[in-house]
Amino acid sequence: MNYYSHNIGDYAQATTHLSLIEDAIYSRLLRRYYAEEQPIMDNMPQVFRWVGARTEEEKEATAQILGEFFDLRDGHWHNKRADVEIAAYRVKAETAKANGRRGGRPRKDDRTSQQPGGFSFGSGDEPDHNPNVTASEANQKTRTGNQEANEHPPSPRKRVTGFDASTIELPNWLDREDWIVWIADRKARRKPVTEEGARRQLQQLAAYLAEGHTPGAVIANSIAGGYQGLFPPRPQGRAGHPPSRAQRLADWADELRDVLADDGRPREKFMGAIDAAH
Structure with missing residues (x-):
């Protein structure tokens, strides 16, 4: 850097x-x-x-x-803040490389030109400046153009291949197989990791690593819990007993915050059956 x-x-x-x-x-x-x-x-x-x-x-x-x-x-001295900054830098650099391979950032295609008087003409439609053209003739041309458009609708645009988070450059402390498994799990649940999401999640993994949680354990715990975000394993109160209701609520709250930070649209989350008798 x-x-x-x-x-x-x-x-x-x-x-x-x-x-x-x-x-x-x-x-x-x-x-x-x-x-x-x-x-x-x-x-x-x-x-x-x-x-x-x-x-x-x-x-x-x-x-x-x-x-x-x-x-x-x-055998190395780690600084938490530096690890997070370096992880974010590498994600940004990989994104720039991917854009470069695709020819740079996509340019906006301005297909219409605004004309005086409030009329907008697309490519191939030129305004008729002939003063002898009557209003009825102009309307007839408009109807004819609309009819041709209905008979020959434009072909749908092909969706450009999206960002593939599994191919980005990873920090040396993150095993690529663990990362690929996580990306595949998100894809299987129809919630692929975006460029911004990959940057945030690498920062999260770096922060968890600084706290003593290995990235592989964090990813395995998140997949097992069906989480959309990355969360480290929580210590259980008593050996062999499932997490308490308060702990499940805390897990759910953490995931909800991650969902809202990702795209602002919360997903359904099973929080267990509610016993109305208590």
Whole structure:
């Protein structure tokens, strides 16, 4: 990435307590993170060289920053905000590549030209400026044109192949087979993932990963629950017992918010039978 979003307010609020050395080290680590589009490897001599830590004070400050703003997983230091931003960037880049392969964004086809007097003429219909043409003749031409249109209706437009979320570039922490299974499940339920939906869901998976939920487990849980959105497994109150009514309501509320954010049209959701006797 040659560019990343830097929210001055958020950064200032999170780093006000840092010393000048610590602030410089944190900034250098973030720039390295975004430039490489991957987390920082757990190799302290290499990290010290990247941030320019030479003295013992600077090395100690580097270790302090890593422990405060990064999480160590699988031999790499992860930053939650950076993971989300990189995932969103890759989805946007893949969308731009797909548009480029299709010849760029579709251009609007202006098939009509507005003429003075409130009349609109389509392609092939030219206004008759002959002053000798009477109103009845003009009406007759209009009726004849309408009759020809009814006899020879235009052929329906072929639907352009839509966005295929299963082919986009994925971050290295997401297994493509898991993602393809999720996309296929959405297609089977006639709710394919859109470009915007793919971007949001990769951001969600990155956020869940930062919280300790593996993407495969999140996808499996969402498919098993019949969810339209992605939700991590919820811990059950007692082993072997199904989730409580309050938990089911919370799941339903989370899914409803995801549906409304996707296209604004809620879907039917089975919430269980209601016992009117209680």
